[in-house]
Amino acid sequence: MDLILQPWPWYVSGALIAFVMWLLLYFGKSFGFSNNLRTLCTMCGADKFAPFFQFNWKTQSWNLFFLVGAGLGGYIATNFLTTPDYVVAISEATIDDLGALGFAAPTAYAPASQFGMEALSSWQNILILALGGFMVGFGARYAGGCTSGHAISGISDLQPASLLAVVGFFIGGLAMTHLIFPLIY
Amino acid sequence: MKQIKFLLAGTLFGIIMFKSEAASWYRIQEMFRFQDFHMYGIIGLAVAIGVPMVWFMKKNNAKDFSGAPIVFNPKAWSIPRYLFGGIIFGLGWALSGACPGPIVVNIGAGFVGYIIVLIAALFGTFLYGVLRDKLPH
Numbered sequence: 001m002d003l004i005l006q007p008w009p010w011y012v013s014g015a016l017i018a019f020v021m022w023l024l025l026y027f028g029k030s031f032g033f034s035n036n037l038r039t040l041c042t043m044c045g046a047d048k049f050a051p052f053f054q055f056n057w058k059t060q061s062w063n064l065f066f067l068v069g070a071g072l073g074g075y076i077a078t079n080f081l082t083t084p085d086y087v088v089a090i091s092e093a094t095i096d097d098l099g100a101l102g103f104a105a106p107t108a109y110a111p112a113s114q115f116g117m118e119a120l121s122s123w124q125n126i127l128i129l130a131l132g133g134f135m136v137g138f139g140a141r142y143a144g145g146c147t148s149g150h151a152i153s154g155i156s157d158l159q160p161a162s163l164l165a166v167v168g169f170f171i172g173g174l175a176m177t178h179l180i181f182p183l184i185y
Numbered sequence: 186m187k188q189i190k191f192l193l194a195g196t197l198f199g200i201i202m203f204k205s206e207a208a209s210w211y212r213i214q215e216m217f218r219f220q221d222f223h224m225y226g227i228i229g230l231a232v233a234i235g236v237p238m239v240w241f242m243k244k245n246n247a248k249d250f251s252g253a254p255i256v257f258n259p260k261a262w263s264i265p266r267y268l269f270g271g272i273i274f275g276l277g278w279a280l281s282g283a284c285p286g287p288i289v290v291n292i293g294a295g296f297v298g299y300i301i302v303l304i305a306a307l308f309g310t311f312l313y314g315v316l317r318d319k320l321p322h
Contacts, residue, residue: 004204010223013205014230020198021235025242027190028249030258033286037310044307052314065188066195067289073199074208074293081204088206094215109203110210110282110291115298126301132281133288133302137309139274140285142320143267144260146274147284151228154260156235161260161267168271169278170217176279177217 005083021152029062032149034140036060036067052141078109101185128184135172143168199290208290210282217279265321277309 008016021031038053039060046053087106095105103111112118119125140146143165145154151169154162202208205227216224239257241247247255278284281302283291288306291299313320 007206008201008204010205010226011230013201013207014227015234016197016201016205017227017231018234018238020194020201021231022238023194023197025247025255026249027194028251028253028255029191033284034310037285037306038314040307041311041314046311046314049311050314050317052317062188062191065191066198069192069195069197070199070202070286070289071293072192073196073201074203074290075199075295076196077200077203077290078294081200088209088211090211090215091220093220094211094218097218097220098211098214106211109206109208109294110296110298114210114282115291115296117297119298120301125298129281129298129301130305132277133305134309134312135273135277136281136283136285136288136302137277137306137311138313139270139272139277139309140306141270141310141313143270143274146286147228147278148286150271152231152235155232156239157257157259158236158239159260161262164264164267165271165274168268169275171268172272172275172277173213173217173279174275175272176276177214180276180280 004081007086007089017152018156021156024066027062030149031153032145033063033067033070034137034146034149036063037137038141039064101181103185139172198286199293202287202290203294208283208287208294213279213282263322269321277306 024031039057042053042055042057088109090106099105114125143150145162145165150162150165155166206212207224207227212224215221242255243257249255281288283299283302285306288299288303292303
């Protein structure tokens with residue numbers, strides 16, 4: 001039990017993610033989380049605005065169950081599968097870099113100033129969250145997949161398109177981290 | 186009730202994402218600074234297992250639990266679609282510290298800020314759907 005309560009090392013986590021991919025293939029589906037974004041838009045009536053959303057969303061209902069499960073997993077893990085003193089043990093170099101941008105060293109899983117209740121009292125912060133989410137949703141559908149669909153499933157299937165998408169993920173991520181972060185924080 | 190297995194698979198995925206710290210904003214910042222092996226180990230190992238696994242399934246015409254063949258759909262090659270789409274996604278991934286799966290995991294873990302991220306992601310997807318014909322693919 002103690003091993004489960006500790007953070008899981010990369011070699012356990014990576015193998016388990018491959019297991020989840022296998023599980024979905026065995027269930028006759030494929031691992032691609034951001035498909036849910038399109039499904040949810042369709043369910044909200046987006047099919048009246050663009051042909052992209054005109055499909056039978058019920059064919060993707062299995063993925064919505066997977067999505068609800070992911071949220072449930074986050075709830076279970078944080079409430080029952082961690083120790084009370086848990087913080088994310090990132091490297092000293094990252095703590096220093098984030099400190100220079102004004103972020104305190106980790107005291108939880110994510111910075112409360114960005115994602116906790118208090119984060120909603122700053123309109124600048126809400127703007128950052130909205131902009132980040134907007135680009136995730138736009139980019140994931142433009143690229144036809146996110147980390148699960150391209151970096152894990154697509155590269156496992158040796159798809160050149162997925163490799164290019166992952167190169168794009170990193171160009172965008174590195175530009176945000178190294179060029180844009182110093183301007184906004 | 187046939188869907189329960191997907192709920193359970195999703196729950197397992199959510200626990201893995203949380204416990205591996207792949208859903209932590211801090212780990213994503215660390216990853217894009219190349220300051221620890223952790224995230225590269227996770228993704229690298231998943232792919233190192235996934236490549237021979239998919240190869241083996243294709244070679245043996247693997248069947249799913251119902252006996253139907255497991256199909257892998259090749260992705261049509263295009264530079265602008267994957268490059269531009271990927272870059273926009275990467276900008277958002279680093280800014281919000283989460284890709285779509287971890288957004289939901291963080292909401293479950295009680296970080297309410299990610300509710301805004303999720304709603305905005307739905308707006309992003311909606312705008313993509315509306316502009317789709319005008320974008321280079």
